[in-house]
Amino acid sequence: MGAVWLIGFALVMYLIGYLFYSKYLAERVFSLNDENKTPAHEFSDGVDYVPTNKWILLGHHFTSITGAGPIVGPAIAVIWGWVPALLWVVLGAVFIGAVHDFSALVTSIRHKGRSVGTILGEYAGERARVIFLLIILALAILVNAVFAYVIALLFTKFPSSVIPAWTIVPLAIAFGYSVYRFRVNFLIPTVIFLLILYASMLVGKQFPVKVDPVASLLGIDPIMFWILILFTYTFFASSLPVWLLLQPRDFLNGLQVVILLLLIYLGAILSNPSVSAPAFNLSPEGAPPIFPFLFITIACGALSGFHALVSSGTSSKQLAKETDARTVGYLGFLGESSLAVAVIIACTAGLTMFASDKFSQLYSSWASIKKSAIPAVVEGGANLISSLGIPTDLGTTLIATLIVLFAATTMDTSVRIQRYILNELGQIYSIKPLKNAWLASLVAVLSSMGLVLAKEGGKGGLVFWPVFGAANQLLAGLALLVTYLYLRREGRPTLPILAPLILVLIITSVAMLMNAINNAVKGDYLLSFVSGLILILEIAIILEAVNAVRAERSIQA
Amino acid sequence: MKLSDVLKEFYRLKFGQEFAREARRLEEVFLFFLFSDYFGLPNPYKLLFLEVYPELLEEFHAWHRRVGLNHSPLDWIRCC
Numbered sequence: 001m002g003a004v005w006l007i008g009f010a011l012v013m014y015l016i017g018y019l020f021y022s023k024y025l026a027e028r029v030f031s032l033n034d035e036n037k038t039p040a041h042e043f044s045d046g047v048d049y050v051p052t053n054k055w056i057l058l059g060h061h062f063t064s065i066t067g068a069g070p071i072v073g074p075a076i077a078v079i080w081g082w083v084p085a086l087l088w089v090v091l092g093a094v095f096i097g098a099v100h101d102f103s104a105l106v107t108s109i110r111h112k113g114r115s116v117g118t119i120l121g122e123y124a125g126e127r128a129r130v131i132f133l134l135i136i137l138a139l140a141i142l143v144n145a146v147f148a149y150v151i152a153l154l155f156t157k158f159p160s161s162v163i164p165a166w167t168i169v170p171l172a173i174a175f176g177y178s179v180y181r182f183r184v185n186f187l188i189p190t191v192i193f194l195l196i197l198y199a200s201m202l203v204g205k206q207f208p209v210k211v212d213p214v215a216s217l218l219g220i221d222p223i224m225f226w227i228l229i230l231f232t233y234t235f236f237a238s239s240l241p242v243w244l245l246l247q248p249r250d251f252l253n254g255l256q257v258v259i260l261l262l263l264i265y266l267g268a269i270l271s272n273p274s275v276s277a278p279a280f281n282l283s284p285e286g287a288p289p290i291f292p293f294l295f296i297t298i299a300c301g302a303l304s305g306f307h308a309l310v311s312s313g314t315s316s317k318q319l320a321k322e323t324d325a326r327t328v329g330y331l332g333f334l335g336e337s338s339l340a341v342a343v344i345i346a347c348t349a350g351l352t353m354f355a356s357d358k359f360s361q362l363y364s365s366w367a368s369i370k371k372s373a374i375p376a377v378v379e380g381g382a383n384l385i386s387s388l389g390i391p392t393d394l395g396t397t398l399i400a401t402l403i404v405l406f407a408a409t410t411m412d413t414s415v416r417i418q419r420y421i422l423n424e425l426g427q428i429y430s431i432k433p434l435k436n437a438w439l440a441s442l443v444a445v446l447s448s449m450g451l452v453l454a455k456e457g458g459k460g461g462l463v464f465w466p467v468f469g470a471a472n473q474l475l476a477g478l479a480l481l482v483t484y485l486y487l488r489r490e491g492r493p494t495l496p497i498l499a500p501l502i503l504v505l506i507i508t509s510v511a512m513l514m515n516a517i518n519n520a521v522k523g524d525y526l527l528s529f530v531s532g533l534i535l536i537l538e539i540a541i542i543l544e545a546v547n548a549v550r551a552e553r554s555i556q557a
Numbered sequence: 558m559k560l561s562d563v564l565k566e567f568y569r570l571k572f573g574q575e576f577a578r579e580a581r582r583l584e585e586v587f588l589f590f591l592f593s594d595y596f597g598l599p600n601p602y603k604l605l606f607l608e609v610y611p612e613l614l615e616e617f618h619a620w621h622r623r624v625g626l627n628h629s630p631l632d633w634i635r636c637c
Contacts, residue, residue, distance in 0.1 A: 045619055047577040052570070056563060060570040179568060180576065186564040247572030254571060318570065 002272045003349040006082075007265065010090050010341045014334045017094030022330040025099065029493050030106045032322040039113030040318050049113065051320035054327045061315045061328050062335040063254030065101070065307045068147060068407040069300030069472075070340040072465060075347055075373040077297040079363050080290045081280035082348040088294060089344065092302030093337035096500040100476050102329030103483040103497060104308035108316035109325065110486065116312045116479045123485045124548035128478075130428065131540050135475050137421045138534060139306065140414035142468035144234070144448035147407040149461025150374055152226035154400045157375050159208035160201075160393070161400035167200040168249060168405055169237075176248030193252065201397050220457070227458045230411070231449045235441055238415035246412050253409055257339070260402050263385045264342040268350070271387035277348035277359045286366035288466075288518070292511040296469035301340025303504065305475025307333065312479075343377055350380030370462045378403070418444035454526055463527060467515065470508045471534050474541065477504045481545050488552060509538050588613070588620055595631065 026032045040051040052060075077085045104116055111119045121129035155162050175193045179186065215225040237245055282290055295302075315328055351358050358379070362372035382395030390398070419440040426434025433439055452461045480501040487494045515531035591613065593600045600606060618636040621629055629636050 043622060045581075045623060047574060047581055050569075053558070053566065056566040056570070059563075059567060176572065185561050186568055187561040190564055241575075243572050243575040247575060251568060251571040254567065314570070 001275050003268045003275055003345045004272045006086060006275065006341065006345055006349075007268060010086070010338065013090045013094055014338070017098065018326075018331055018334060021094060022098070022102065022326050025102060025330075025496060026323065026326045029487065029496055030103070030325075031492070032106065032325060034321045034323055036322050038109050038319045038322060039316065040320055043113070043317075049317045052318040054320065054324040057315060057318050057320075057324070058328050058332055058335075059254070059258075060318075061310060061332040063257050064250075064310045064314070065304070065332060066257050066336040066339055066406075067253075067300075067410050068150065068403055069143075069304065069306075069410075070336055071343050071377055071403055071406070072146065072150060072374065072462075073298040073300055073469060074340045074343040075377045076369055076462070076465060077294055078277060078344055078347045079284045079287060079366065079369055079373075080282065080294050081278050082275060082344055083279045084290060084294055085298065085344050086341065088298055089301050089337055089340045092295075092298070093334060093340075096503070097301070097303040097307075097337065097476075098330045098333035099496060099500060100303060100305070100480055101307045101311050101333040102325060104311040104479045105316055105319070105325045105329035106322075107479075107483045107486050108312035109319055109322065113317040114312070116308045116482055119312075119486075120478060120482050123482060123552075124544050126428075128541075128544040128548070130425070131537060131544060132475075132478055133421050133424060135305075135471060135478065135537055135541075136309075137418060138537065139468065139471045139475060140418045140421075140444070141447045141451060142464050142471060142530075143414050144411050144444075145452040146461055146465050146468055147411050148227050148230045148234075148448065149223070149452050149458055151230055151404050151407050151411075152223045152458065152461075153371065153374055154378070154404050155209075155211075155226045156222045158378060158396055158400035159210045160204045160397040161404055162209035163204035163207060164197065164200040164397065164401040165404040165408070168197060168252065169245065171196060171200075172245055172249040172252060175252065176243060176245070179248075180243075190255070194255065197252070198398075201394065201401055204401070205394055205397050221459065224453065224458045227449065227452060227461075230408075231445050234408075234411050234415050235445045237412050238419070238441060238444075239437070242416075246409070246416075249405075249409050249412075253405055256402050256405060260399070261335075261339055261342060263388065263390075263398075264346060264381055265338075267381075267384035267387050268342070268345050271353065271384060273349040273353045273384070275345075275349040276352040276356060277363070284366060285364070288366075288514065292507045292514070293466055295507045296466050296473060296511045298340065299469035299472040301337050301343075303473055303476050303500075304336075305472050305477070305479055307336075308476065308479035342381075346380030346384055347373075347376045348380075350382075350384040351376050353380075353383040353386075370460055373462070374403070415441060415444045418447075451526075451530070464530065466511065467527070467530055467534060470512050470515075470531075471537075473504050473508050474534065474538055477501055477508070478541060480504065481541070481548075485548055485552065488549070505538070505542060509535060509542075512538065584616070585620065588616065592631075 040049050043049040044051065074085055074089060107119065108114060117129055117132045120132055171193055175189060178189050211222050211225050215222040311329060319325060319328065362376045363369055378396050378399045381399040382392045385395045386392050419437060422434045422440040422443060452458050455461055455463060480497055484494055484497045484501055487497060512531045512535040516528045516535060519528035590600060591606050614636055617634060
């Protein structure tokens with residue numbers, strides 16, 4: 001079967017979801033009404049609250065939620081066959097993920113643009129808010145552990161990506177400074193800086209950077225070497241003011257996301273390779289069972305709780321009209337999900353374009369994908385875009401660099417998030433040292449680094465991915481819980497929110513229980529312990545949810 | 558909408574906000590000085606500041622909303 005059919009299936013489902021299901025949610029469940037003033041108008045201050053054109057807001061929202069997440073998950077999950085992965089990505093997005101993003105956005109605008117965590121505190125009390133913070137903390141630690149490994153792996157497998165990936169650092173600083181200093185037309189600096197970035201890819205291709213000699217001199221593995229470098233860099237980068245590095249980087253990355261999607265889809269449509277990976281492979285060697293693990297391996301792309309932070313953090317303060325939430329929240333998520341579909345196509349069809357046994361080689365067992373899933377995306381994607389006339393070696397540099405850029409920006413952001421949370425926990429429980437920014441950063445970096453290096457000197461970093469997925473969905477569960485409590489209070493239909501909420505809680509708790517037990521039996525106590533921690537947070541949430549619903553009931557009675 | 562306008566808005570959302578926030582912080586320090594007499598702190602530039610009071614009514618309104626006061630905290634400034 002040709003890859004075009006997969007694209008067609010996804011687009012048709014997205015279209016149906018957007019036209020009908022999101023309309024149902026907007027009208028029947030939330031009764032969006034443009035007569036209601038949104039926080040952007042009510043508190044309009046030209047800074048945090050600004051009514052914004054919905055298509056531009058969609059662009060901002062979409063590029064903020066899309067990163068390396070929807071690339072890593074599907075790249076691993078196609079080991080169970082492309083059909084289950086595709087179905088979960090597309091149907092999960094339409095009925096769960098997009099609903100979650102959309103509802104978090106609407107719930108926030110109905111609560112003066114407050115963030116999900118604050119609203120949760122309002123409905124369920126301070127303790128629930130602390131659990132919320134702990135989940136985000138766990139999420140940030142896990143995502144940094146995994147992404148550091150992903151970047152280190154890409155640097156060792158595709159040394160041509162090293163130069164362009166580091167070029168972005170001075171480039172972003174110069175870009176941020178130049179647009180601030182010379183308030184000229186934005187188009188010119190943007191185009192110039194993008195051209196420099198792409199030119200650096202050509203340079204990188206000419207001069208691949210291999211660190212093996214340095215690493216062996218130090219007596220460590222190249223992957224471990226890069227992991228150490230990355231965490232050192234992140235420690236300092238995350239201490240810089242956001243406008244100096246992170247935000248210009250985010251701006252340039254946002255444009256890259258769109259470019260990457262366009263390239264892969266155009267390439268796939270032009271070349272239309274046949275999908276040669278197996279449709280189903282229900283018990284790959286060494287892999288955990290498909291249920292529930294497929295559903296937590298693909299979190300971003302099908303359901304991601306981190307989006308609720310974006311929805312209720314920035315987007316809700318910029319929404320000009322209530323009905324725009326459909327475009328920004330629902331359609332924005334479908335955009336992210338389409339990247340996951342692109343990755344599935346790259347790994348199952350693009351990968352085998354020039355060598356038909358490539359998929360069976362790279363995906364031979366669960367143990368082997370730790371090293372080969374990410375390179376599979378790079379190679380598959382490069383094969384696809386080669387039909388646009390981009391040579392494969394440049395294509396691999398391009399895609400490897402983009403994945404590194406997305407992952408590195410996420411690392412920077414999540415160290416900052418960890419620091420804020422540690423500060424806040426320090427404040428809640430009056431622990432003085434946690435309020436120190438440098439110490440909090442150090443704790444943040446060391447916790448992630450310890451986690452990834454404890455796994456075979458960094459080489460097994462990807463095993464934490466499913467646990468990250470579970471934590472991410474737990475966060476989504478909390479956001480859904482907030483919406484559910486809100487809809488209950490308003491006496492509106494709750495089923496479209498309650499059903500995904502229960503499903504998410506079942507999937508994640510079964511998965512974490514199995515992960516904790518199976519790994520303890522295998523003797524992998526670290527993974528077992530981390531899964532156990534997530535399970536404990538999960539139980540705490542369920543108890544809080546029951547509590548909140550009960551409290552609500554007693555108020556009504 | 559022109560492409561450069563789209564990019565400009567995109568920039569505002571991605572990181573223009575941070576600059577605007579910093580500018581606002583400076584303004585808040587200024588406002589604090591402006592109303593420092595009210596808090597019992599002497600303001601050496603009192604006479605100079607007096608001239609700008611009428612200009613700042615609107616700003617004052619936005620400020621007290623931002624800091625979480627729904628109505629003007631000062632009964633002699635009746636912005637709302």
